[in-house]
Amino acid sequence: MAKSMHTICLIDAPPQLVDAFRMTGSTILTLAASPLPFFDLPKALEEHDCTPDLVLQVERLGVRSLLTGLDAVDCPLLFWCIDPHLNGHWHDSYARLFDLVCSTQKAWIPKIAGRGARDVRWLPWFGQEQEWMPWEEREHGLTFVGRITDQRPARKWMVEFLQERAAAFNPAIRDAVPFPKMMELYRNSRIIPNESIFGEVNFRLFEGASCGCMVLGQTIGSEQEELFEPGREMDTYSHIAELGEKLALYLSNDRLTRTMAKAAHARVRAEHLPEHRMQRIVDYAKNANRNRATGGEAAKWTALSVCSLWEAGQFASSVKEVLDLLDGVEKDGEVAAATLRVQAMAEMHPLLKTNTRALLAAKQYETVPELNLAASMAALRVDHFDGAKAFWYRHLEASEKRAAPPNDRKTLLTLWATDLQRRGMLVRPGFNFDPARHLPMTAAECLLAILADEPEDIPTLRMLDTILQPVMGTEQARVGFLSILTLHQRDEWRLALEIALANLRSYRLESGLEELQVAHEIARRQGQENAFLRVLKGRDPSGLLIRKITQKTS
Structure with missing residues (x-):
């Protein structure tokens, strides 16, 4: 593969990144694949008389576009996943079409590589070169810009809290602001509270730091800490009580806040500008191997990518078009599973029944977990419980596990949920699962299928809460389950x-x-106060919540 990088093709790349590549003196071809559902890359290169040394496609967060014809491109092919925390359910298939895949989220690399992508690396988002705005000239003590909708009640509650706690500091809360206006607003602000969807390192962190603001974000672990040092360049909170404490500290301590904001501004300039990401992309490409799927394998992973996007409502194809794509590739367990999922969504019940019976009779794909799960769920969908059980037994035999025999639909779904939990397949973040349309493919989805019929089934609710507890971003849903x-x-x-x-x-x-306070009182009545305090300390290492309840009872 070519190692020199004189001619570079950038597809759907942000303008700041394009400018960084242009500054190197290389020949840059920019292409807009989106909003075309399929983009024939060799044809576009031929039209522009371009033979690139590197091709990079950046995920577009609007209408998705899939590249085709990648076999014919003789240079490193890179794809940059921008929102893997919301789109990992299709990234893992699409990743197989590239030599190297980058992820803005380090924690999501295993998921992206889950279907066999050989080279997935961390490439965080970037900030911008922004002049330092004098601190004393900044009008807003606190600013938050983000979508505030009924679909995200937790964010609405956060905004109400911010408005109340920062009322004396001229807070600015904005729902929809064009990017240039947003950056102007940030330059005129001191503190940027941050909130993410599923515990991801988001754009707001880089944008606020670029403008010399002190970003106060959620505690999301070492990945964020590698980018900005907590306590020096930004700070974190684990819950709203801690957010309140730290807001009070930073709003009333201008010198400290300014010092941290300056440090964040300097860190962006030193490590997190578009030119830094450009250089890392080039370095990655120079030692990339040819890992892309080719021929029939490429057609398969394209079809599976389309299927996953279509299931999620993110690809404008008809049922026939999706099924034709799947039918046009060599059959294996993954393709068969995808076909069943599409047929279930399309309510092709007679065909589902025929296909599941045929898979059993021919003993096809007996050792493929994904197929056994999809076929078991498909058999349930058409009220073929014996068939659903048979696929479960096939899976047990292939995985050399044992379990009690299921006697009804709920027990079978619970067994699958337990198995999927053991394998780490908890949820599909960003995938809006509907039990009436989709076949369950994760532990949480199996349990949601039970709750669709029995909303207050206590064992199922308890198990679902256990599954969701470690998944950041599901707290609001858990409040509902736990209330019951x-x-x-x-x-x-x-x-x-x-x-x-x-x-x-x-x-x-x-x-x-x-x-x-209720939990504390119950524990005290039962003589388990020490156990309660130990658990609380483990869940809130700051000790703030223990101090809160101690103040209440003293």
């Missing part, structure tokens, strides 16, 4: 503690502290 559980099990302090913490992480301060 606590109605039925009022004397369980661990449940009361969970709903308290979920409320606090959903930006509900009063409800969270009230529930925390």
Whole structure:
């Protein structure tokens, strides 16, 4: 593969990154693949008389576009996943079409590589070169810009909290602002509170730091800390009580806030500008191997990418077009599973019944977990319970596991959920699962299929909460499940503690502290106060919540 990088093709790349590549003196061809669903890359290169040394496609966050004809391109092919925390359900298939795949989220690299992509590397987002705005000239003590909708109640509660706590500091809260106006607003602000969707390192962190603001973001672990040092270049909070404490500190301590904002501004200039990402892309490409799928394999992964996007409502193809794509590639267990999922969504019930029976009779793909799961769920969809059980037994035999035999639909779904939980297949973030349309493919989805018929089934609710507890961004949903559980099990302090913490992480301060007090009282009545305090300390290492309840009871 070519190692020199004199001619570079950038597809759907942001202008700042394009400018960084142009500054190197290389010949740059920019192409806009989106909004075409399929973009014939060799044809476009021929039209522009371009023979590139590197091709980079950047994920477009609007209408998705899939590149085709990649076999014919003789240079390193890179794809940059921008929102893997929302789109990992199709990135893992599309990744197979490239030599090297980059992810803005380090934590999502295993998911992107989950279907066999050989080379997936971390490439965080970037900031911008922005002049330092004098601190004393900044009008807003606090600014938040982001979508505020009924679909994200936790963010609405956060914004209400910010407006109340920063009322004396001329806060600016904006819902929809064009990018240049947003950056102008940030340059005129001191503190930027940050909130993410699923615990991802988001654009707001880089944008706020670029403008010399002190970003106060959620605690999301070492990935964020590698980019900006907490306590020096930004700060973090684990729940709304801690957010309140730190807001009070930074709003009233201008010197400290300015010092940290300056450090963040300098860090962006030193490490997080478009030219830094450009250089890393070039370095990655220079040692990339030829890992892309070719021929029939490429057709397969294109079809599976389309299928995943279509299931999620992100690809404007008809059912026939999707099924024709799947039918046009060599059959294997993954293709068969995808076909069943599409047929289920299209309510092709007679065909589902025929196909599941044929798979059983021919003993096809017996050792493919994805196929056994999809076929078991498809058989349930057409009320063929014996067939659904048979696929479960096939899976057990292939995985050399044992389990009690399922006697009904709920038991079977619970068994699958347990198995999927063991394999780490908990949720599909960004995928709006509908039990009436989609076949369950994760542990949480199997349980949601049960709850669609029995919304207050206690064992299912408890298991679902256990599955979602480690998944950041599901706190608001957990509050709903836990509210039902606590109605039925009022004397369980661990449940009361969970709903308290979920409320606090959903930006509900009063409800969270009230529930925390309830949990404490229950534990005290049962002689388990020490156990309660140990658990709370483990879940809130700052010790703030223990101090809160101690103040209440003293």
